[in-house]
Amino acid sequence: MRVLFGIATTVVLVTTSQTALATSDVFRFVGHGPISTAMGGSATAFDVGAAGMMTNPATLSLMPQGSEIHLGVDIVGANISVKSQATGEKVSSRNHSKNRGPYAAPQAAYVYHSGPLGLGFGIFPQGGIGTEYGGNSFLSRANGGLETGLENSSRLLTLNIPFAASYEINDKLTVGASVDAIWQGLNVNMLMGADQVGSLIGAGRVNGSLVPVLAGLPDLRGAHFSFSKNKPVASGVKAWGLGGRLGLIYKVTEKTILGAAYTMGSRLADMDGDATLTAVDGMAGHISLAGKVKVRNFQTPAQLNFGISHQLNDRWLLTADVSRVFWKRAMKDIDIGFTANNGADINIRLPQNYKDQTALSFGVAYQTGRWVLRGGGRFATQALRSSTLLAVVPATPNTFVSAGFSYQFSPVSKVDFAWMYSFEKKMINSSQPNTSEPIKVRHSQNSLSLAYTHRF
Incomplete structure (x- = not known):
């Protein structure tokens, strides 16, 4: 009980003190559920419980026979700062407003395993990112x-x-599949300098009937987009879509398992909602237009996983995954379309040009009595290019360590816990259009995952 009290206290402290929801590899969580998270995000070739349906659904057949209910939460706190290379000024992401509310996302699932068949459904966070710089820093100038x-x-x-x-085809081969409903929500408040807008226009990345209106202002200094809700989950723009994955595991021996899984790229509708576009003029002041906004074709990438697990003995388990995440196709531009209530419009494409990413995850578990102790790590290549870094999208960490445990209260109930730390990553963007002046971003983070499972 002292351990559980300590966990609960840590969760409360993180929820109330940390200031940015973020994920690890760009916009994706490293690991789903505490077991995978504690083992560096590896999950393709061993039993990670109900959360296995988020990486390799074939692993559901590694779970014990019967039913299981899984309830949990992911909490992520990021330490992000931005420095102006021109003036030396700094700003950190803090709780400047109520843009995001609690920095937590739910886990809930039900799994049924009978004979060769395993079935499951649930809700899990796939990823996210967030910043909160307020309105009084150099970013608001x-x-x-x-x-x-x-x-x-x-x-x-x-x-x-x-x-x-x-489904277990035989005693060695098991296959699995999932169909996913996906919900995605986005809040954004972002100021762009007039020089950034001009750079985008020069590159053919801005069009619409509002362009000559902005150009006709006597002293245009910048443009500000705002679509945001001060709610824990509800967002300024949102959309639903579909995804899915295929997977298999192959038992080489009773102690060694190979796994492979492919997660398909999402098919999300354009996110839409209410927005305000504010032109900032040196003579006329702030000129705000209310309207509707769409963020077009903002998709989650496909991912290919290969994994292996080996049970050394009754106490020790070793795991490893190699992943390829196909960001290049999914994240070429951030495509924003705004239509004012009077019918005037503007379309802006912010360049991103992400690179495909390769990652190695590994973990070790040690069982003693009612406890299972876990640890792991992850190394990934960088998907984000420094030349397209945005201060409000600093998805840069790519090196992680993790630890965690399970405690078995009884044969039918247990608690799982994981902590993951991403080492600080620095990145500099010295070029327009995604920054008006050279900036250096520092980003590290801590994340917690806690879940309770009950079998019957």
Whole structure:
């Protein structure tokens, strides 16, 4: 009970003190559920419980016969700071407003395993990112040193609702598949300097009937987009879509398992909602237009996993995964379309040009009595290019360590816990259009995952 009290206290402290929801590899959580998270995100070739449906649904057949209910939460706190390379000014992501509410995402699932068949459905966070810089830093200063007081912040949250099945073809080979409903929500407050807007226009990345209107202002200094809700989950723009995955495991021996899984790229509708576009003029002040906004074709990437697990003896388990995440196709641009209530419109494509990413995850578990102790790590290549870094989208960490445990209260109930730390990553963007002046971003984070399972 002292251990559980300590966990609960840590969760409360993180929820109330940390200031940014973020994920590890770009917008994706490293690991789903505490077991995978504690073992560096590996999950393709061993039993990680109900959360296995988020990586390799074939692993559901590794669970014990019967039914299981899984309830949990992921909490992520990031330490993000941005420095102006021109002036030396710094700003950190803190709780400047109520843009995101609690920094937590739910886990809930039910799994049924009978004979060769495993079935499951649930809800799990797939990923997210967030920042909160307020309205009083250099990021809120338009061209010419004009203070605007306008907010710079973000929050992306992606939730998956998988319906999964696994089937043991024989004593060695098991296959699995899932169909996922996906919900995605995004909050953004972002100021762009007039020089950034001009750079985008020069590159053919801005069009619409509002362009000559902005150009006709007497002293345009910047433009600010705002679509945000001060709710824990509800977002300024949102959309539903579909996804899914295929997987298999092969038992080489009773102690060694190979696994493979392919997660398909999402098919999400364009996120839409209410928005405000504010032109910042040195003579006319703030000119705000209310309207509707769409964030077009913002998808989650496909991913290919290969994994292996080996049970050394009754106490020790070793695991490893190699993953390839296909960001290049999924994240070329952030495509924003705004239509004012009077019918005037503007379309902006912010370049991203992400690279495909390769990652190695590994873990070790040691069982003693009612306890299972776990640890792991993950190394990934960098998907984000420094030349397209946005201060409100600093998805840079790519090296992680993790630890965790399970405690078995009884034969039918247990608690799982994981902690993961991403080492600080620094990145500099010195070029327009995604920054008006050179910036250096520092980003590290802590994440917790806690779950309770009950079997019957």
